Each structure stands twice: as structure tokens, then as C-alpha cells.
Amino acid sequence: MKIIMFLPLLLLVCSVSADQTETAGQQSCPQDTHAALRELTISLALQTERITVLQREQGTSLETELQNQRTEANQKNQQQHVKQVAFSASLLDQGEGYTGPSNTQSTLIFKHVVTNIGNAYNKHTGIFTAPVRGAYHFDWRVYGDYHTAAGAYLFRNEEKIFLAYETQSHGWTSASDGASLLLEVGDQVSVRLWAFAKVYDSENHLTTFSGHLIFTM
Structure with a gap:
């Protein structure tokens, strides 16, 4: 979330810098700023992918745990019903x-x-x-x-x-x-x-x- 908020802020800084230096005939945005944007984009994509993987793993683990709990509950329920043989x-x-x-x-x-x-x-x-x-x-x-x-x-x-x-x-x-x-x-x-x-x-x-x-x- 912090990376997503930081990206528009960086673009705004870049725009202001461009307005201030446009009359001086300088570039609208420095080369290092473009490099930083590329790095942020790549980092954001990687983190998004990691989050997706973690969510998938957590979902699978939770489903397995729920299934185990259901199986154990069914066994206990069966034992409670079969009290006399x-x-x-x-x-x-x-x-x-x-x-x-x-x-x-x-x-x-x-x-x-x-x-x-x-x-x-x-x-x-x-x-x-x-x-x-x-x-x-x-x-x-x-x-x-x-x-x-x-x-x-x-x-x-x-x-x-x-x-x-x-x-x-x-x-x-x-x-x-x-x-x-x-x-x-x-x-x-x-x-x-x-x-x-x-x-x-x-x-x-x-x-x-x-x-x-x-x-x-």
C-alpha cells in the first residue's frame, strides 16, 4: 500500500520539477527519476505476485485444516451415536x-x-x-x-x-x-x-x- 501511494507522489514531484526547469531548457524529468520509476514498477509487480502466492497458499492451508476438522468432528459424532453395540x-x-x-x-x-x-x-x-x-x-x-x-x-x-x-x-x-x-x-x-x-x-x-x-x- 505504501508503494502504491508513493508512486503518484513521485510523479507529482517530477511534474513540479519539470515546470520549474522548463524555462531553463532542461529535461522535463531527470534520468535517475525514470530509473527509480522503473524499479518501483518492477518491485510493485513482484510484491503483487508474492501476495497472490501467499494468499493461495493460505487458502489451501485453511481449506486443508477445515477438512481435517470436519473429518475429526464426523468421527466424534459417529462415536457419540454408536454408544451401544x-x-x-x-x-x-x-x-x-x-x-x-x-x-x-x-x-x-x-x-x-x-x-x-x-x-x-x-x-x-x-x-x-x-x-x-x-x-x-x-x-x-x-x-x-x-x-x-x-x-x-x-x-x-x-x-x-x-x-x-x-x-x-x-x-x-x-x-x-x-x-x-x-x-x-x-x-x-x-x-x-x-x-x-x-x-x-x-x-x-x-x-x-x-x-x-x-x-x-
Whole structure:
């Protein structure tokens, strides 16, 4: 702003000087004055360009900061709304029967859903998907007979957590276990049948899978 105000003042001085020296036959404006004007013009152009660049950088930085704040606010808002997550399900939706054995591990799909607060458990896939970052607790129980071992793993994504396993020479058998896990948003938890194991379920709901959110983080 000071440079812009100074430029008309310099032109005025130059004009007055020209009026005073015109009768003497001297030049209307000295050579050094013209050089100073050129330097001022160049300097003003450079400063204008710098100001434009700074404004652009500040605008980009401000936009990025606002976007980060919006993202953080959305995450906090999501956590505030998802305060309660809990589910409990048994293996068969109706009737009775065995699942397994199999040569490989397979995800058990617990179709009979008793509770599904937050809709984080999918009864079509047998997979629980964490809606928020936090600590969760899971319990699972498998039931079988003496012909084949009853066993199932708890998985977090593709990570094997714990195995519930039991076998005996006669009568019915069961195995159960539990685990508390730190889950990120989108992490998946499932129960997979131990290879070569066989589990049983009926209208009494003997083979089950349950979990709930303890607290968000």
C-alpha cells in the first residue's frame, strides 16, 4: 500500500520539477527519476505476485485444516451415536443338526439372532464388523458328541486369537472361551470351525456366539 501511494507522489514531484526547469531548457524529468520509476514498477509487480502466492497458499492451508476438522468432528459424532453395540446368536435358526467336519477351517454362520444392537453382526456371513474404534468382548461356545472333537477359533480379520476345543470318549461335549479385543473401525471378528471338528445345535441353542462393545477409544 505504501508503494502504491508513493508512486503518484513521485510523479507529482517530477511534474513540479519539470515546470520549474522548463524555462531553463532542461529535461522535463531527470534520468535517475525514470530509473527509480522503473524499479518501483518492477518491485510493485513482484510484491503483487508474492501476495497472490501467499494468499493461495493460505487458502489451501485453511481449506486443508477445515477438512481435517470436519473429518475429526464426523468421527466424534459417529462415536457419540454408536454408544451401544451388542449381539448374541446361535448356530441354527430352526431344527437341529451338525455342522462339519471339514478339511479346512470354515466360518460358522450363526443364523438365530437374539440380539443385534447396532447391527454390527451379519447373520448371513457370520461376521461381526466393528462400527467404531474401541475395546470389545466376545464369547463363543461349541457343542458336540464323542464321535468328533468340538472346536472353533476366534478370528480378528485373518489373525487367529483363541481356540475353544474339547473331545472325550463318550457322551456329549462342549467347549467355550472368551476374549477382549481392541478393534479399529472395519475390523472383522468371526468364529471358524476347527478343521475336522463337528458341532451340533438344536432348538436349545447350544452352539453360540456373542459380543459387545465395552468402551470406545
